[in-house]
Amino acid sequence: MxxxxxxxxxxxxxxxxxxxxxxxxxxxxxxxxxxxxxxxxxxxxxxxxxxxxxxxxxxxxxxxxxxRGRLVADEQDTSYEDLTLADALELMVRTVEENLHDREVIRLEHLCALAPGDSSELARQWSRLRLDRLRSASEVAAERALRNGEVSAVEKNDITRMADLIIATLVGLEHLWLLDENFDMVAGIRTLTTLLANQFDLPRPQA
CATH class of the missing domain: 1.10.10.60 (Homeodomain-like)
Structure with a gap:
């Protein structure tokens, strides 16, 4: 034994x-x-x-x-349906703060996203999954806020563009951080979410 x-x-x-x-x-x-x-x-x-x-x-x-806890069951995406727009902005900040402890994983995500054709499709799909979920969180929260009258009416395309802006900023901040570990990507995402909160007259993210 x-x-x-x-x-x-x-x-x-x-x-x-x-x-x-x-x-x-x-x-x-x-x-x-x-x-x-x-x-x-x-x-x-x-x-x-x-x-x-x-x-x-x-x-x-x-x-x-x-x-490393980077695989999330698809059914957990339904939790996004309960997010307010303010919650979604806080989620962005928390995501960046958590990523500070996963530098190797974040680097792997970036490498896989641009992997050459002979790489595993699984690797590419996984690297895009997190960003797709964050985009979904932003869009669902914004659409819910519109339905509930929490923000002024905007076009559907504006919601999509806002989500794309958040994702593009997140990826860019991560890239700068991967190049220079001293780069403060948390401050960068806080700046963006604060601007968006001001735009929609929401509480500033506290995460």
């Missing part, structure tokens, strides 16, 4: 080391540019040793994302 428990613990520790190395290499080289052999070398294993825990590279990528 002791040997079994010890083997299980060793297996978990090895798995954790593989996940850590995979995230680092994926974020440095991209999904397509990272091989199972390179990940194995980083943790002192053979390629078959890595494949013992993860049968292929795509499964390993999924495990990395799950380990």
């Amino acid at each position: 002791a040997r079994t428990l010890g083997a299980d613990q060793a297996g978990r520790e090895t798995r954790a080391r593989i996940l850590s190395a995979a995230l680092r290499l994926f974020s440095e080289r991209g999904y397509a540019g990272t091989s199972i052999t390179a990940i194995a070398k980083a943790v002192g294993l053979s390629a078959p040793g890595v494949l013992h825990h993860f049968p292929d590279k795509q499964t390993l990528l999924l495990a990395v994302l799950e380990d």
Whole structure:
């Protein structure tokens, strides 16, 4: 029994080391540019040793994302239906604050979004998922605010443009932060959300 428990613990520790190395290499080289052999070398294993825990590279990528909490069930999107427009702006600020602790994951998202054609489609789809959900949160909240009379009437196209502006700003701030870790992207998103709050006569985001 002791040997079994010890083997299980060793297996978990090895798995954790593989996940850590995979995230680092994926974020440095991209999904397509990272091989199972390179990940194995980083943790002192053979390629078959890595494949013992993860049968292929795509499964390993999924495990990395799950380990870092970056995969969200689709049904959770329905929570956006209850967001006020002010809530949506606060969500943007919280998202940026949380991303400060996930530099490697954010870098991986940016690399995957622009991945070459031979990369896994899964990697590209995943990198776009977060931005699509944030755009949806903005649009749903704005449309709800219009229906409830919380803001002045605007055109549907204006709501879409506002959501696109938020996403474009978020991506740009992340890019600047990836180039220079001292860049204050939280201050940048606070500036944008404050301008939008003033435009729609909403409380300033407090996140």
